[in-house]
Amino acid sequence: MSLQADYLIPINFGLSEERKMMIDMLKKFKEKECPKDKIAEWDEEQHFPVDVWKKLGNEGILGACFPEEYGGTGGNIIDETLITEEISNSFSAMGLAYLTGVCFGGMSILHYGTEEQKQKYLPPLIAGDTNFCLSLTEPGGGTDILGALKSRAVEQPDGSFICNGTKIYTTGMHVADTIVLIVRTDDVEGKPAKGLTIFLVDRENPGKQETDGRLLNQPFSKGITYNKIMKLGSHILASFEVSYEDVKLTKQQILGKRGSGWYDLLATLNNERIVCAAICVGLAQGCLEEANQYAMEREAFGKPIGQFQAIQHQLADMATEIELSRLITYKAAWMQASNPTDMANGVIASMAKMYTSDAAFRCTDRAMRILAGAGFTMEYHIQRYYRDIRQLVFAPITNEMSRSFIGQVMLGQKKSY
Numbered sequence: 001m002s003l004q005a006d007y008l009i010p011i012n013f014g015l016s017e018e019r020k021m022m023i024d025m026l027k028k029f030k031e032k033e034c035p036k037d038k039i040a041e042w043d044e045e046q047h048f049p050v051d052v053w054k055k056l057g058n059e060g061i062l063g064a065c066f067p068e069e070y071g072g073t074g075g076n077i078i079d080e081t082l083i084t085e086e087i088s089n090s091f092s093a094m095g096l097a098y099l100t101g102v103c104f105g106g107m108s109i110l111h112y113g114t115e116e117q118k119q120k121y122l123p124p125l126i127a128g129d130t131n132f133c134l135s136l137t138e139p140g141g142g143t144d145i146l147g148a149l150k151s152r153a154v155e156q157p158d159g160s161f162i163c164n165g166t167k168i169y170t171t172g173m174h175v176a177d178t179i180v181l182i183v184r185t186d187d188v189e190g191k192p193a194k195g196l197t198i199f200l201v202d203r204e205n206p207g208k209q210e211t212d213g214r215l216l217n218q219p220f221s222k223g224i225t226y227n228k229i230m231k232l233g234s235h236i237l238a239s240f241e242v243s244y245e246d247v248k249l250t251k252q253q254i255l256g257k258r259g260s261g262w263y264d265l266l267a268t269l270n271n272e273r274i275v276c277a278a279i280c281v282g283l284a285q286g287c288l289e290e291a292n293q294y295a296m297e298r299e300a301f302g303k304p305i306g307q308f309q310a311i312q313h314q315l316a317d318m319a320t321e322i323e324l325s326r327l328i329t330y331k332a333a334w335m336q337a338s339n340p341t342d343m344a345n346g347v348i349a350s351m352a353k354m355y356t357s358d359a360a361f362r363c364t365d366r367a368m369r370i371l372a373g374a375g376f377t378m379e380y381h382i383q384r385y386y387r388d389i390r391q392l393v394f395a396p397i398t399n400e401m402s403r404s405f406i407g408q409v410m411l412g413q414k415k416s417y
C-alpha cells in the first residue's frame, strides 16, 4: 500500500480565511474563558468546567463539523483537527472532551444513527447542552478488547434487553448525559467481532442541573454504579470504573445495527485517531511555548539559558518534531476529508496518532529538563503537560498496536497478534 494519493494533491499549506478566523476566535475565547491559571485550578480541584463547554457550543465550535440541518456549520475533519489542536495547546483535557463528545459520540450518531436519534442528540450536543462518554474498555484489557469483553445485554421476551457487566476508564461520565455503551448481544462461533451492539444509555440523574462539573455522589440510572479512578493526569476529565447491573435497555436505544457494533465503530475510527493526533500536536506546541519563554527569562552564568547551545538545540528539536507532527496530522485529515473510503486513511491516521503522541511525549520531557527544578513544581504548567501526555501513547489505542497495524496493513507483514 502506498500513501502517495493517486489523486491530484494541490500542495497548499495555507488555511482559508474562514479557518484563520475560527482559530483567532478560539485564541481569544481561551484567553477570556479558560486562561492557564484557571486550568491549573481546575486540574487541582479535578473539576470539569461545564460552563466552558456550553460557551464553546454558543460560539459554534462544537457544531463545526456537523451539517446545518442539525445546527452545525457543515465543516469536516479538517475543522475538527484545527479546533482540537488550538484548544489542546493549553487545555488538552478539553481536547479530550471534544474527542469523546463531538468526534466519537456525535460523529457516530451522524454516521449510523437513525434520523430520530440525530434529531434527539445532535442539536443539544452542538449547543453545548450535553456530552457523551464511551464505555467500551473492560478490566480484562483494552488491547485485546474482543477477548476481554464480557458485558452482555440479553434479549427479553418483550424485546427489551437486560444488561450486566463492568467497564473501566469510562472518561467524562460525570459530565455526560449519554453513555455510548458497547456490549455483546449475540454469539457467533469463532467470530468475536460479530455480535457486539452499541446502545445509547441516557443517564437519569435528577441532580444534573445542580452540577457545575464537580463530581456528584448521586446514583446514575438505576443499576449503574461507578467508582472514580485516581489517575496521574487529565485530572480535569475524570475516569470511572462502571458497573451495569440488570440495566434495562430498549431496541430504540441501539445505535447502528444489532450485532454489528464493532464494524460500526470502525467507521469513526480514523477521525478518532486524527483528532487524537491533533490533541498531541496542540499539547506539544503549548509545551514548547512554555519552555521557550522560560529559556528567555531564566538566567545562569549571567545570560539567559536560551543562549546556551544545549538548550537551543532541545528547543529546535521540539519545534522540528512538532512541525512534522502537524504535517502528518493535516495530511491524514486532508486524505480523510478528500476520500473517506480510501483504505490508506487508516494507515496514515494510525501513523499520525502514533508519531504525534511519541513526539509530544518527548517534547514534555525536554521541556521538563529545560525548566529543571521549576518544571517539577506545581507552580509551573509544564508538570501538567508532562502528566497529561502520558495516556495518549496508549489510549485510545496503544502505540505498539498502531505499529503492528501499520506493519500488517501497509507493509504486508503477517498479523502479529
Ligand SMILES: Cc1cc2nc3c(=O)[nH]c(=O)nc-3n(C[C@H](O)[C@H](O)[C@H](O)COP(=O)(O)OP(=O)(O)OC[C@H]3O[C@@H](n4cnc5c(N)ncnc54)[C@H](O)[C@@H]3O)c2cc1C
Pocket: 100, 133, 134, 135, 136, 137, 140, 141, 142, 143, 144, 168, 169, 170, 171, 172, 231, 234, 239, 391, 394, 395, 396, 397, 398, 399, 400, 401, 404, 416, 417
Ligand atoms: C486515562 C484513560 C482514559 C481512557 N478513556 C477511555 C474511555 O473513555 N473509554 C474507554 O472505553 N476506554 C478508555 N480508556 C482505555 C484505553 O483505551 C486502554 O487503556 C487502552 O486501549 C489500552 O488497554 P489496557 O490499558 O488495558 O492495556 P493492555 O491491553 O493490558 O496492554 C498492556 C501492554 O501490553 C501491550 N500489548 C498487548 N497486546 C499486544 C500485542 N499483541 N503486541 C504488542 N503489545 C501488546 C500494550 O501495547 C501495552 O503496552 C482510557 C484509558 C485511560 C488510561
